Amino acid sequence: MIRAMIVVDDALVRLGLADLLDSDPEIDLVAQAADGLQAVEQATAHRIDVALVDVRMPRMDGITATTRLRALTHPPKVITLTTFDLDEYVYNAxxxxxxxxxxxxxxxxxxxRAVHLVAAGSAMLHPAAARRLIDRYHATNQPQATAAQARLDRLTPRERDVLALLAHGDTNADIATRLAMRESTVKAHVSRILSALDVTNRVQAALLARDAGLAP
Structure with a gap:
């Protein structure tokens, strides 16, 4: 069961999302919040697996709340929600x-689907946001690409294989099937990759892989 939290200041949007999550028998909506401060309080009181967090909120915005949530002892995965697809929100999130x-x-x-994917350790980007990120990283200049390649040199050949599939959007289960290994082994590789690359999640690792030319 996925323990979820909704963090949205608009009561009607929050109600709609609550109805949506409640319709999924594999998701348990355990907390709701109207701003970032309440979100941190709720996540501290209730262990959360995935939080849907709005960007624009009073008292504490979604970007700051995400930083605070990820710093908790038991940090939830965060899916940022917004009515805007401006670059600054994507990158800041x-x-x-x-x-x-x-x-x-x-x-x-x-x-x-995003809640399930993120809970399973994968990532989910809106197509418009993904396109912006891909375009930006395809245009990366050579010094940045060289720096990214140097960071990837910290990985073993097998870890580079895992990273390439991760950057393609494959889940741990997909990677395990394609590389003929146990899913637990894939998880261990992913953990080692994040640590070696000094990034906090799969999305950042995927962007670094694209920057280095490991993935399209």
Whole structure:
């Protein structure tokens, strides 16, 4: 069972998301918050697996809340929600440690899919946000690419194989099947990759792989 939290200041949007999550028998909505401060309080009181966090909120915005949530002893995975797909929100959310970025207009089925994917250790980006990120990293200049390649040199050949598939968007189960290894082994590799690359989540690792030319 995935323990979820909704962090949105708009009561109607919060109600709609609550109804959506409640419709999934594998998701248990254990907490709701109207701003970032309440989100941190709720996540401290209730162990949360995945938090859907709005960007624009009073008292504490979603980017700051994401940073605070990810710093907890038992940090939840975070999917950032916004009505805007501006670059600054995408980059700031990922830098804060978010594992997903969705527009509120995203199809309900895709929101549920995102919760499941992120809970399983994968990542989820709205197509518009993903396109912006890919375009930006395809345009990366050579010094940045060289720096990224140097960081990837810290990895073993097998870890580079795992990273390439991770950057392609594969889940741990997908990677295990394609590389003929146990899923637990994949998880261990991913943990080692994040540590070696000095990044906090799979999205940041994938972007670094693309920057280095390991993935398209």
């Amino acid at each position: 990922l830098a804060a440690g978010a594992d997903g970025f969705l527009l509120k207009e995203t199809d309900p089925a895709e929101i549920l």
